Amino acid sequence: MSAATPAARRFTPARMLLYAILLFFAVLYLLPLYVMLTTSFKTLAEIQQGNMLALPREWTAAPWREAWGSACIGLECSGVKGYFFNSIQIVVPAVLISGLLGAFNGYVLTKWRFRGHKIVFGLILFSCFIPFQIILLPMARVLGILHLANSTSGLVLVHIVYGIGFTTLFFRNFYASFPDELVRAAQLDGAGFFRIFFRILLPASVPIIVVTVIWQFTNVWNDFLFGVSFASGDSAPITVALNNLVNSSTGVKAYNVNMAAAMVAAVPTLIVYILAGKYFLRGLMSGSVKG
Amino acid sequence: MSFLHIDDVHKHFGETHVLKGIDIEIDKGDFLVLVGPSGCGKSTLLNMIAGLDTISEGELRLDGRRINELHPSRRDIAMVFQSYALYPSMSVAGNIGFGLEMRKVPKAERRAAIQRVAELLQIENLLSRKPGQLSGGQRQRVAMGRALVRDPQLFLFDEPLSNLDAKLRVDMRTEIKQLHQRLGTTIVYVTHDQIEAMTLATRIAVMRGGELQQLGTPQAVYDDPNNLFVAGFMGSPSMNLVPARIADRDGKLVALVEAGETTLALPIVRDREALEGWCNRQVMLGLRPEAITDPTSANRDGGEIFEADLEVELVEPTGADLYVVTRLGGISVNARMRPGSPPQPGEDTRFAFDVSRMVAFDPESEARIRTAVDADAPVQAASA
Ligand SMILES: Nc1ncnc2c1ncn2[C@@H]1O[C@H](COP(=O)(O)OP(=O)(O)O)[C@@H](O)[C@H]1O
Ligand SMILES: [Mg+2]
Numbered sequence: 001m002s003a004a005t006p007a008a009r010r011f012t013p014a015r016m017l018l019y020a021i022l023l024f025f026a027v028l029y030l031l032p033l034y035v036m037l038t039t040s041f042k043t044l045a046e047i048q049q050g051n052m053l054a055l056p057r058e059w060t061a062a063p064w065r066e067a068w069g070s071a072c073i074g075l076e077c078s079g080v081k082g083y084f085f086n087s088i089q090i091v092v093p094a095v096l097i098s099g100l101l102g103a104f105n106g107y108v109l110t111k112w113r114f115r116g117h118k119i120v121f122g123l124i125l126f127s128c129f130i131p132f133q134i135i136l137l138p139m140a141r142v143l144g145i146l147h148l149a150n151s152t153s154g155l156v157l158v159h160i161v162y163g164i165g166f167t168t169l170f171f172r173n174f175y176a177s178f179p180d181e182l183v184r185a186a187q188l189d190g191a192g193f194f195r196i197f198f199r200i201l202l203p204a205s206v207p208i209i210v211v212t213v214i215w216q217f218t219n220v221w222n223d224f225l226f227g228v229s230f231a232s233g234d235s236a237p238i239t240v241a242l243n244n245l246v247n248s249s250t251g252v253k254a255y256n257v258n259m260a261a262a263m264v265a266a267v268p269t270l271i272v273y274i275l276a277g278k279y280f281l282r283g284l285m286s287g288s289v290k291g
Numbered sequence: 292m293s294f295l296h297i298d299d300v301h302k303h304f305g306e307t308h309v310l311k312g313i314d315i316e317i318d319k320g321d322f323l324v325l326v327g328p329s330g331c332g333k334s335t336l337l338n339m340i341a342g343l344d345t346i347s348e349g350e351l352r353l354d355g356r357r358i359n360e361l362h363p364s365r366r367d368i369a370m371v372f373q374s375y376a377l378y379p380s381m382s383v384a385g386n387i388g389f390g391l392e393m394r395k396v397p398k399a400e401r402r403a404a405i406q407r408v409a410e411l412l413q414i415e416n417l418l419s420r421k422p423g424q425l426s427g428g429q430r431q432r433v434a435m436g437r438a439l440v441r442d443p444q445l446f447l448f449d450e451p452l453s454n455l456d457a458k459l460r461v462d463m464r465t466e467i468k469q470l471h472q473r474l475g476t477t478i479v480y481v482t483h484d485q486i487e488a489m490t491l492a493t494r495i496a497v498m499r500g501g502e503l504q505q506l507g508t509p510q511a512v513y514d515d516p517n518n519l520f521v522a523g524f525m526g527s528p529s530m531n532l533v534p535a536r537i538a539d540r541d542g543k544l545v546a547l548v549e550a551g552e553t554t555l556a557l558p559i560v561r562d563r564e565a566l567e568g569w570c571n572r573q574v575m576l577g578l579r580p581e582a583i584t585d586p587t588s589a590n591r592d593g594g595e596i597f598e599a600d601l602e603v604e605l606v607e608p609t610g611a612d613l614y615v616v617t618r619l620g621g622i623s624v625n626a627r628m629r630p631g632s633p634p635q636p637g638e639d640t641r642f643a644f645d646v647s648r649m650v651a652f653d654p655e656s657e658a659r660i661r662t663a664v665d666a667d668a669p670v671q672a673a674s675a
Pocket of ligand 2: 333334335450
């Protein structure tokens with residue numbers, strides 16, 4: 001194709017209209033983020049008199065400091081930082097363990113087929129379609145029996161159980177197109193079940209690992225229902241803390257602090273998208289070039 | 292005692308009976324080629340030898356030892372796969388050395404072994420590359436290197452050349468043959484390509500529908516086929532198969548073949564005793580294209596030549612040879628003649644039949660009609 005063609009096409013009226021529409025929606029989509037960010041850097045006085053869309057006249061980091069370290073949540077006034085680390089403590093093991101289990105499931109379901117493997121996969125898949133609300137009561141009972149009620153470990157367990165269906169689905173579909181002959185070659189080379197998984201399959205799974213991490217991380221980090229049901233009080237995740245912060249402010253609503261706290265809650269998922277998204281694209285590209 | 296003994300081996304996949312009792316024995320240093328149309332169970336048999344598929348019935352013995360229950364990694368067997376199956380995230384050196392690493396061979400020794408194999412296959416400059424950065428032929432070499440480095444008792448190849456283009460396929464074929472001659476290894480090689488089978492094998496096993504049709508040297512399978520299937524499958528252009536009637540002409544056994552208005556009476560030379568019982572019955576005659584020639588190219592000291600004038604239907608020059616097609620028994624028959632002055636289609640020309648190479652088949656059962664039913668018997672009249 002000649003270089004002139006795409007360049008010429010870029011400036012047709014239809015193209016211009018398309019870009020205008022896309023730009024409009026992008027702005028619309030980013031507007032709340034913009035308002036949150038600017039509000040979080042304004043003083044309360046400025047918010048009360050001022051224009052919501054204006055930039056801060058006087059930039060201040062005080063709302064961020066307060067949200068992080070001294071805002072009152074319920075009766076305690078030490079900000080969201082404790083809950084932020086709660087969320088980290090929940091999300092890291094939940095993502096790692098559910099991802100690893102899903103990878104193992106996918107490996108076994110495609111490369112070590114057993115009688116009834118289709119039924120097992122069907123059941124695991126079915127778990128993806130069970131609504132959150134249905135499992136609340138049985139899960140509370142199970143956590144009670146396991147003495148894990150109101151703890152971060154309990155919440156980790158809930159997220160692992162709920163996540164396995166999705167992670168298994170991702171890895172099974174990825175490994176289904178992974179050649180069986182590689183596994184057979186490795187068997188002849190003397191590698192066993194775990195060696196084949198860790199040396200042959202896992203290093204070739206970067207794209208699907210990234211998809212799984214993004215999916216699990218955002219789901220677990222953003223979860224509110226499980227958090228509020230199974231881990232109230234000190235072990236609550238940041239989403240629950242944010243809700244309590246907004247609801248427990250007495251007197252005047254400190255919008256700037258609330259916005260700063262909301263930004264703190266949103267930053268980790270943004271970081272995961274920015275970091276992993278790059279690897280995700282790279283994984284897709286290398287996959288398309290090989291063979 | 293044979294080196295590899297496949298003893299009445301069966302394979303069932305659920306309800307389907309894929310291998311129906313395969314018996315093959317080969318000696319150390321043999322190059323056995325399993326050949327047959329796609330889906331006949333060649334890969335299944337190879338996988339069973341490797342230990343990647345279970346054996347439903349029968350026994351597998353390697354060097355006198357039963358290996359049915361032995362884990363693939365303990366059979367001392369290496370395999371080259373059709374897709375090469377190179378580990379995508381490892382370098383070429385990593386791929387070749389993986390089997391040694393799993394067997395806990397020390398690093399220095401491993402490196403030396405990789406180097407030795409890389410030199411043998413001329414891939415020293417590729418050792419640090421990833422499989423994704425290699426061409427088809429290079430991947431093929433790496434896959435062979437991975438098998439060679441372990442120095443196993445037995446090599447298995449599953450259609451290793453089928454993913455290469457025609458030119459490279461011929462080159463690699465020659466290379467595999469040279470490798471076998473140089474290293475004296477025992478090889479079981481699967482292909483659906485009968486030319487590959489003929490050129491590489493010391494022993495050919497022709498398979499169809501999960502059954503062994505014939506086991507023998509390439510020449511035996513070619514000249515002395517067990518049945519119509521083997522006769523038609525091996526050789527290109529394929530053997531002419533012409534309907535005929537066996538008759539007794541003044542005490543001489545002949546095969547009567549309809550040729551236009553006339554009838555040819557081809558004298559029976561091979562399998563005469565067996566064919567006596569077929570007097571006045573229909574058979575299927577088999578004649579290789581090179582056994583029907585012009586009179587001057589006929590091989591007169593090989594055996595008996597029968598000559599006849601027949602109408603030429605079609606002429607196909609290939610450069611080296613000239614294929615002349617005529618009609619016998621209602622079938623187009625290929626004859627290989629000397630190139631030079633080709634006869635014209637529609638004209639008559641003289642054909643010389645080397646009847647000592649003619650074989651006959653039962654048209655019902657498709658089995659060969661022969662006197663000695665020993666597939667391994669030396670070929671009688673026919674010699675190159
Ligand atoms: N895992 C399996 N389950 C069921 N049928 C199979 C399986 N593997 C192979 N088959 C069947 O066995 C037959 C022989 O297959 P294969 O050995 O691959 O043939 P070839 O290598 O000669 O082309 C085919 O009909 C195939 O469909
Ligand atoms: Mg096959």
